[in-house]
Amino acid sequence: MTEQIGSSLEADAIDGLLRGLRVSSTVFCQATFTAPWGLGVPARGLPAFHVVAAGGCWLEVEGSRPRQLNPGDLVILPQGDVHWLRDAPGSSGVWLDDLVARHPVDQELRVRAGGGGAATELLCGVFAVDGSRHHPLLSALPSVVHLRGDGATPLPWLAATLELIALEVKAAAPGGAAIWERLTEIMLAQALRAVLIDARGAEGLQVELLQDHGIAAAVRAIHEHPERAWTLGELSRLASMSRSALAARFRALTGDSPIRYATRCRLVRAAERLRTSRVTLAEVAREAGYESEFSFSRAFKRMFGVSPGTYREHDPAGEALRELVTAD
Numbered sequence: 001m002t003e004q005i006g007s008s009l010e011a012d013a014i015d016g017l018l019r020g021l022r023v024s025s026t027v028f029c030q031a032t033f034t035a036p037w038g039l040g041v042p043a044r045g046l047p048a049f050h051v052v053a054a055g056g057c058w059l060e061v062e063g064s065r066p067r068q069l070n071p072g073d074l075v076i077l078p079q080g081d082v083h084w085l086r087d088a089p090g091s092s093g094v095w096l097d098d099l100v101a102r103h104p105v106d107q108e109l110r111v112r113a114g115g116g117g118a119a120t121e122l123l124c125g126v127f128a129v130d131g132s133r134h135h136p137l138l139s140a141l142p143s144v145v146h147l148r149g150d151g152a153t154p155l156p157w158l159a160a161t162l163e164l165i166a167l168e169v170k171a172a173a174p175g176g177a178a179i180w181e182r183l184t185e186i187m188l189a190q191a192l193r194a195v196l197i198d199a200r201g202a203e204g205l206q207v208e209l210l211q212d213h214g215i216a217a218a219v220r221a222i223h224e225h226p227e228r229a230w231t232l233g234e235l236s237r238l239a240s241m242s243r244s245a246l247a248a249r250f251r252a253l254t255g256d257s258p259i260r261y262a263t264r265c266r267l268v269r270a271a272e273r274l275r276t277s278r279v280t281l282a283e284v285a286r287e288a289g290y291e292s293e294f295s296f297s298r299a300f301k302r303m304f305g306v307s308p309g310t311y312r313e314h315d316p317a318g319e320a321l322r323e324l325v326t327a328d
Helices: 011-019 096-102 156-171 176-197 207-211 213-224 232-239 243-254 258-276 281-287 293-304 308-313 316-327
Strands: 023-034 038-041 048-054 057-061 067-069 074-077 083-086 110-114 119-129 145-147
Touching (some): 023 176, 038 096, 048 156, 119 176, 145 176, 156 176, 213 232, 213 243, 213 258, 232 243, 232 258, 243 258, 258 281, 281 293, 281 308, 293 308
Antiparallel strands (some): 023 119, 038 083, 048 074, 048 119, 057 067, 057 083, 074 145
């Protein structure tokens, strides 16, 4: 769905998407691997990222061609698919859990392993996002988002964020976890902004779709007012298209009908409100545009698999992340 949402948005619609992205928790570590080496990361339903600080490696994701990563590169796996990192194609490797069991992470959140050859330095992490896999931006992205550095160092904005992360790790001060979350959120937002704006540098994006002003207007309106009970007629008027033309074009670009996409945005916003506030469920339902708590709860459970109350007390993405920490 790369070309689906991201490619069709104007700048202000992109801004609306990024404003709705909230990282709720993060786990990462620094890794020093010496050739030969290989690391397998299982799917846990959590987005993952890797930054190549020095050296190089290859990324393999099922269904995608292997890609070479060079110093300064950042890759994000929005759906958290199973993937492997290796010093060279064909190198054997171990799964993440086994690696950490053999080579525990030290106080500087660093793991060291490998065969003693050429070294590769990585920053690897997973994170939980409000709305999890249902977040409209993450679900619109391809299985791999690859931003290339200059062949030696990261892009300037990424270098600055990584420096702040390194300072926080070394400081080991109280509140560090909250700072890491915000820094990861910044890094993610910066990376996704670069992908959405610079269509030339993002694989799979079609530049001409950035000019699809009709779709962009409808998406922008949904993101500005997700609580509104949008009708196909209202959105088609905003897009200056017939209902059938809008529905067909919207589905071709986003994979969803306009109304289903609006519902998804509304419920992701409600999920964020549940996690970040203690207002009543009735108030969250009202803010989300539902006439009753019952109808809101039914729609929420249909999308997230749990009731709003259960989600508030036991955030599924956050729990998955805590399970990862426990497993490691």
